[in-house]
Amino acid sequence: MKQICVIGVGYVGLVTGACFADLGNRVIALDINEQRIEGLKKGLMPIYEPGLEELVKRNVKAGRLSFTTSYPEALEGTEFAFIAVGTPSAVNGEADLQYVAAAARSIAENTTAPLVIINKSTVPIGTGDWVADIVTKYQPKPVISRSSPARSSCAKARPSATSSARTAR
Numbered sequence: 116m117k118q119i120c121v122i123g124v125g126y127v128g129l130v131t132g133a134c135f136a137d138l139g140n141r142v143i144a145l146d147i148n149e150q151r152i153e154g155l156k157k158g159l160m161p162i163y164e165p166g167l168e169e170l171v172k173r174n175v176k177a178g179r180l181s182f183t184t185s186y187p188e189a190l191e192g193t194e195f196a197f198i199a200v201g202t203p204s205a206v207n208g209e210a211d212l213q214y215v216a217a218a219a220r221s222i223a224e225n226t227t228a229p230l231v232i233i234n235k236s237t238v239p240i241g242t243g244d245w246v247a248d249i250v251t252k253y254q255p256k257p258v259i260s261r262s263s264p265a266r267s268s269c270a271k272a273r274p275s276a277t278s279s280a281r282t283a284r
């Protein structure tokens with residue numbers, strides 16, 4: 116069982132969080148939309164997916180899934196943080212990454228222990244490095260190293276500057 120934070124509780128984040136919880140993990144789902152989080156705490160689904168309401172309610176009841184608007188609360192004890200915020204098309208047709216940047220910065224500013232950041236949002240190649248740079252810049256202590264898993268982009272925050280630095284692609 117892992118402790119997971121899903122950031123952005125939309126179509127992707129809510130389904131991802133509910134499924135991870137149903138697999139037995141402890142999931143905290145975070146969104147800056149207070150109305151959405153208040154609704155979810157009352158059992159109101161912001162979207163419709165077949166079976167989702169039952170899945171969410173079962174895992175909330177079991178204590179494996181909870182909702183918050185607080186980054187410090189969401190990141191406390193978290194081992195894996197999935198960024199699942201929106202990336203709408205910008206005026207020039209490219210993905211607007213401002214929400215990804217905001218989420219990465221908030222993770223950096225509120226992380227107190229090692230965690231792995233995974234981009235679940237649809238982003239261009241190279242965004243892993245870009246997110247890692249944001250995390251490095253805004254982490255209060257210089258405790259960042261980077262990892263380079265073969266299948267996804269991620270930045271790994273470690274509690275010690277002695278950690279070996281590897282580059283995310």
Ligand SMILES: NC(=O)c1ccc[n+]([C@@H]2O[C@H](COP(=O)([O-])OP(=O)(O)OC[C@H]3O[C@@H](n4cnc5c(N)ncnc54)[C@H](O)[C@@H]3O)[C@@H](O)[C@H]2O)c1
Nearest residue numbers: 123124125126127146147148200201202214217218236237
């Ligand atoms: N919807 C799909 O079927 C689908 C499929 C594949 C990929 N994607 C991709 O997944 C990503 C998410 O899509 P979606 O449809 O779930 O988006 P969505 O708009 O339904 O949800 C995004 C959520 O992120 C929240 N958010 C924005 N900034 C935040 C921040 N700084 N911190 C915390 N929460 C924040 C918003 O309030 C919103 O609730 C996008 O990149 C999208 O392209 C979506």
